[in-house]
Amino acid sequence: MSAAPVQPAFVFLLAGIWLAGALGSVHAFALAVFIFTLALLIKRSCIFHLAPFFALAAVGILRFGLASQPPIPLPKWIALDVPVVANIQIQEIVKRSDKGTVARGALLATKDENGAWIKLSPPCPVTVRYSELMPVIKDSEIVARGKFRSFTKTSDSVTRGWFYPVPPTTFSISKLAHSITVGKQPKTVGSQIDRGRLALQLRLTSALTGDVKDLVIAVLLGEGGGIAPEVRQSLSAIGTAHVLAVSGLHVAAAASIVGFLVYTLFGPVIVRLFPTTNLTKITMIIAAIAAGGMATLAGWSPSATRAAVMCMAATYAISLGRGQALASVICIVAIMALIHEPTIAFSLSFLMSYGAVFSLAFLVPPLQKICGKSNPLKQALIASLAATIGTLPATVLAFGVAAPFGPFINLLIVPTAGILLMPCALFLAFTATVAPFALEHVAPPVQWVLEFWLGSQQWLSMVLPKNAWAFSHQITIILPIAAFFIALRLAISDLKIPIIASLAFACILVPWPRAPQVPPNQVAVTFLDVGKGDAMLIHCENNKTWLLDTAQELAAYKKLLPELRSQGVTKLEGIILTHADEDHVGGTLAVVTTIPVNKIAAPCVAMDEEPLKGFLERARPHVNSITCLKQGDNAIPECGKSTKVLWPPLYPNYNRNAASLVFKLITEDHSVLLTGDLETPIEKLLIADQVDLSAEFLKLGHHGSPGASSIEFLKAVSPKLAISTGIPVAGKPALSTKLQDRLSQLGIEVKRTYDQGWLRLGPW
Known part of the structure; x- marks a missing residue:
């Protein structure tokens, strides 16, 4: 695809998936056909331009329908909150920490009232929950005693709302240690990678303590479920909560660290042995491989996948001596991710990740044009402001609050995450993998450094004014942001009226009106x-x-x-x-x-x-x-x-x-x-x-x-x-x-x- 059609193709595919999630596949398809027909009636000549994009919207609708099949009813002898023994295949680990484990699985069989195994055909999608870290891996089978906390009695479809995480049928495993028996152990590549991730998590859990342990596991393995709500809320209040989840920041930092080490430590040796070698290209290729390794370690989350693929695409383009269109690369990566797993379009991770990079691609150039010649500090502030605006809709939609000091605090936090947090985390991972016997000796000083780094942000959340931007109706944040984008385009056009952009941006600063307050001394x-x-x-x-x-x-x-x-x-x-x-x-x-x-x-x-x-x-x-x-x-x-x-x-x-x-x-x-x-x-x-x-x-x-x-x-x-x-x-x-x-x-x-x-x- 050329640069021009890739971007609307992504928009139409995403719109199709969102429509299917909001209305159901059948109603969404009917609406898409109606809009397409209406467009043709208004202007028939647009059929050749619109048809491919409406076809992509239809692909999104149908792909979502295939990915969100109606739940399967459970056998009649299963009741809510009644102990039962179940055989479950673990298909994906959603969250795994010492505070609890959540996994998607397939219920293969259960024991009936007489203790006989009864197979389910087809297997029932189920959410598995355990109050502690469950030592199982992807694609393995377990036999566990627990209770069904929720399930559907019919095969009626379930509406998927925003951030819909897991199947509605939930199986909570008992707290007894002997309640889990691990059955078949898979030998697939994915399961072996997950086995390594679990081993690394267990070693880090034993070596680190408190919030630092949860932070390191979150930025290395993408397992942020263990982070205390108070920590997450403190960082959300100052706009730095994004450092708690693996993103392009972490992947790029890992790739940069590996590239720097290769260039400085091994570069002279490589040049001496192979004088004609292009050291820069070799370094970039190794850095791209490191980005892929970081994404693998993080379980290929949407943000990690996007960053790794973009890093590889940039390396490929530079190695061929070609330029690259950032927006087009982002769209291609997003299209691939949505076709593979359409339900990620409703995840907070997807919205935050792609909102940030799209705003960097589309907002930074016009902002730089308005600001004119700028120094590195001003450029960094522009990039931070653009990323904040891009993630603002998802942030407000999820948390109902936007941090006014976020762009400025991120000028400090983002660099320190790259030069302090990620080197420390990668050093711990390297030590735990290569020399686990030394982990107990190197962990304490690293723990102290990261406690100071995390504690400084929590201190900022206490001393800075809290919740200056609070929205009671979160979706309304989209309106001022849309106004800002439109005004920004006007500002860089021939009209030359940047004041409009400033006024539109001021809309974002105005909180939604408060509800009528209860008068004093009344009930x-x-x-x-x-x-x-x-x-x-x-x-x-x-x-x-x-x-x-x-x-x-x-x-x-x-x-x-x-x-x-x-x-x-x-x-x-x-x-x-x-x-x-x-x-x-x-x-x-x-x-x-x-x-x-x-x-x-x-x-x-x-x-x-x-x-x-x-x-x-x-x-x-x-x-x-x-x-x-x-x-x-x-x-x-x-x-x-x-x-x-x-x-x-x-x-x-x-x-x-x-x-x-x-x-x-x-x-x-x-x-x-x-x-x-x-x-x-x-x-x-x-x-x-x-x-x-x-x-x-x-x-x-x-x-x-x-x-x-x-x-x-x-x-x-x-x-x-x-x-x-x-x-x-x-x-x-x-x-x-x-x-x-x-x-x-x-x-x-x-x-x-x-x-x-x-x-x-x-x-x-």
């Missing part, structure tokens, strides 16, 4: 839109704010924290966690490491349940106290007339949804019943105990599922308005049809955060 309950999960703000008349549940971990960064900023929340008196499910407690650490929190409370009967127990232990250093609540307690002191806890009691010991905290907030004229994931069996117990459930407003239990909010319970509460939180999951609606019928039958109005965004009751 209000705000239900936040955080996707699959719960998070509610309770504003009390003493001007203190409480957070009820913290959503999932990713949703906390992507939705909850931006929503809190939009609501004007700068500190929290406390967090109340209703029960131990991850979609209610997963964001706890993200919140307490970002916003000052005084205390945390949770049901007494759920305090020892995972993952709640683990989150509380890690959050303890960041809060003043952690307490438990039981039936009869006052959930929130000095808030309204009463916030009496109605469930659960201290004994007997309920767990999971049955342990959901239920309490009623009562003011002078209003009342709100908050129910967590309360389901029908506990509703019946509350009714039988003649608990006063009546309330003006009701938060529907368990995200509006059919197994909650029974007709008897709704009659006992008799609310005038019910509120449902959550999103459609696995083809199921955000509010079940059966529950909608019950609410309609009783004449109860219902509102959903899925439809309306955040909802507020009050202020009163």
